[in-house]
Amino acid sequence: MIAIILLGPPGAGKGTLAEEIKTAFHIPHISTGSIFREAAAGKTPLGEQVRSILASGGLVPDELTIALVRDRLKQGDTERGYILDGFPRTLPQAEALEGFARPGAVINLCLPEEEVTARLSGRRTCPACGEIFHVRHRPSRKEGLCDRCGAGLTIRPDDEEGAIKNRLRVYRTQTAVLEGFYRERGLCHDLDCHRPPAEIWKELKPFLQGLEADPPPSSSI
Numbered sequence: 088m089i090a091i092i093l094l095g096p097p098g099a100g101k102g103t104l105a106e107e108i109k110t111a112f113h114i115p116h117i118s119t120g121s122i123f124r125e126a127a128a129g130k131t132p133l134g135e136q137v138r139s140i141l142a143s144g145g146l147v148p149d150e151l152t153i154a155l156v157r158d159r160l161k162q163g164d165t166e167r168g169y170i171l172d173g174f175p176r177t178l179p180q181a182e183a184l185e186g187f188a189r190p191g192a193v194i195n196l197c198l199p200e201e202e203v204t205a206r207l208s209g210r211r212t213c214p215a216c217g218e219i220f221h222v223r224h225r226p227s228r229k230e231g232l233c234d235r236c237g238a239g240l241t242i243r244p245d246d247e248e249g250a251i252k253n254r255l256r257v258y259r260t261q262t263a264v265l266e267g268f269y270r271e272r273g274l275c276h277d278l279d280c281h282r283p284p285a286e287i288w289k290e291l292k293p294f295l296q297g298l299e300a301d302p303p304p305s306s307s308i
């Protein structure tokens with residue numbers, strides 16, 4: 088059973104990696120973002136709560152997030168495993184998770200902070216068609232202009248230098264604590280993400296195949 092948590096700073100490529108794992112091993116990619124969106128679209132009391140929090144731009148509190156993840160993990164498609172992305176984000180969430188699920192490994196995406204900053208700050212977005220470029224990894228043919236529609240490219244507010252610093256600070260103070268939590272439990276698997284995707288995959292795939300061979304823990308609920 089491949090029950091894993093992806094940990095890593097913004098820009099480390101969690102989403103891309105999760106999709107790759109999902110395709111290769113046929114297990115669901117469970118991101119808190121998608122859980123919140125799904126809940127907000129539903130007509131349940133929890134959904135109503137999430138909707139008003141998201142609409143006000145606030146953070147969904149731990150207790151509500153935990154309840155939603157717990158419900159999501161009960162769905163049938165998680166029988167062979169799952170990829171948790173964005174959860175747990177805090178220590179109370181990690182502690183609560185131990186009460187209803189036993190991840191087999193925590194994949195810790197490691198990337199130097201300068202590289203995180205370079206990746207995020209180099210992102211350019213087309214406000215007209217949504218295409219995303221990168222000054223270094225995916226430059227547009229004409230500097231500052233979209234290849235697809237010719238509109239002028241912009242930097243999303245989230246990718247401005249000040250916002251990046253803030254996102255990294257939040258990550259360090261909150262999420263990085265989790266690394267220690269899972270290291271203590273012998274679950275932390277460090278993955279060097281400062282190399283080409285093919286090389287990362289060459290290391291990760293056999294590791295996941297090893298987990299796949301393991302039966303689900305009998306103590307899981």
Ligand SMILES: [Zn+2]
Binds near residue numbers: 215
């Ligand atoms: Zn465009």
